[in-house]
């Protein structure tokens with residue numbers, strides 16, 4: 001039987017109650033007489049608290065700040081709770097120390113209360129950032145909320161909450177087929193194991209894990225897609241009985257046990273867009289046993305300079321509109337420069353012919369098993385290439401691949417140019433000022449990416465042509481070009497006609513299935529491409 005647990009701390013969802021008898025002693029008031037109260041633990045919008053609700057008005061409730069409170073056993077059925085924090089309810093004095101004597105009916109109840117107290121104290125410490133608002137209310141924010149703008153997160157999870165977008169990913173057969181193959185070929189990594197599916201979406205990867213014999217899969221999904229996943233799993237009962245859908249962010253939910261293996265599809269454009277890799281790494285630190293496996297295990301960003309006159313002219317021409325001096329009698333030219341730069345600040349997303357690359361590619365590796373979440377906030381990649389041909393370099397072409405480092409089979413999922421196209425396509429950063437190179441000349445530079453709170457990156461690209469020929473050993477720079485781009489605002493060029501027909505000219509191995517495509521072939525393609533460049 002499948003279950004759905006709503007675990008989203010910060011909302012009124014987790015509660016536990018005990019009926020007890022209490023009396024209160026505080027610095028400002030004498031001991032109160034014994035009275036019956038409902039002791040209720042909760043993590044709410046107001047923070048983590050223990051509320052003693054007596055028969056009277058809710059405003060007479062006694063609220064205890066679980067981050068600072070301590071509980072001592074006075075006897076088998078009697079305990080005292082010391083609260084040394086500031087008042088949570090604003091009517092109370094701002095700073096105090098008070099004791100609440102609690103009497104239980106039976107010893108078992110006392111034990112259960114102590115256990116719950118410890119559990120909720122741990123929860124309180126974990127979910128509360130420690131910030132206290134002016135009105136004395138605890139501000140509980142998760143790591144996700146701390147770094148991501150609420151409006152961005154809202155749009156993001158709204159997008160993934162729709163079946164049409166999940167379908168788009170499911171219909172990327174290169175993507176989904178490679179995940180399936182990686183799981184099936186490495187069933188030994190899943191049989192009898194506890195699995196966490198990080199950002200489960202429709203639940204497809206959880207179902208794959210259950211198919212190959214996972215003991216239990218916890219499928220964590222923050223968007224409304226969790227409900228659809230529950231329905232999909234209910235419709236596949238033989239697998240669904242080993243899957244638990246948990247609606248919430250991986251940064252916030254609690255799981256009943258640690259995982260042997262994480263499975264996830266956290267890759268965005270250029271691998272890092274959407275900043276979901278950070279959630280994958282947080283999930284690793286929160287849920288994975290030491291030495292547990294991660295599918296995928298490693299990701300690589302590949303980069304190579306390219307030459308594409310058609311693309312350059314197309315982008316530059318977009319700004320021509322602003323060259324008009326008489327647009328209904330208005331001179332638009334003062335804005336031409338800004339419009340021109342604006343178009344070049346958009347990374348171009350499309351599938352291009354690998355023969356446009358003018359040097360063998362280099363790559364930057366991110367090991368998901370060891371990278372620290374903070375290391376993904378800023379990524380700096382030094383660039384160094386040797387041009388294979390003399391040409392105009394229009395910018396940097398980028399793509400990524402990920403490795404499933406299974407115990408039985410190592411499988412790569414690649415988004416390389418020339419390999420079967422995925423829904424990620426490839427990405428090109430186009431320089432507004434191209435640079436000229438000769439065959440054998442060194443191209444240096446830097447790709448600097450800084451994460452922003454709209455779940456993406458600002459990119460700064462610099463490319464330089466180094467001195468070449470006589471005197472080159474002195475290492476001077478002949479020409480430099482830079483541009484700043486926002487990975488969040490790409491130019492999706494897929495609907496545009498491609499300027500070249502290349503399918504029938506590809507090497508035979510490119511026409512073969514994804515099985516044949518690995519990082520070795522990607523390198524080979526990149527090496528070949530420069531030599532056969534046609535402009």
Ligand SMILES: C[S@@+](CC[C@H](N)C(=O)[O-])C[C@H]1O[C@@H](n2cnc3c(N)ncnc32)[C@H](O)[C@@H]1O
Nearest residue numbers: 160199200201220221222223248249250265279
């Ligand atoms: C790229 S989709 C992959 C969906 C599914 N695993 C698949 O392979 O078809 C990523 C999913 O992760 C979810 N997600 C992203 N960040 C998350 C987070 N911090 N916590 C939980 N789910 C998250 C998104 O809502 C989305 O459904």
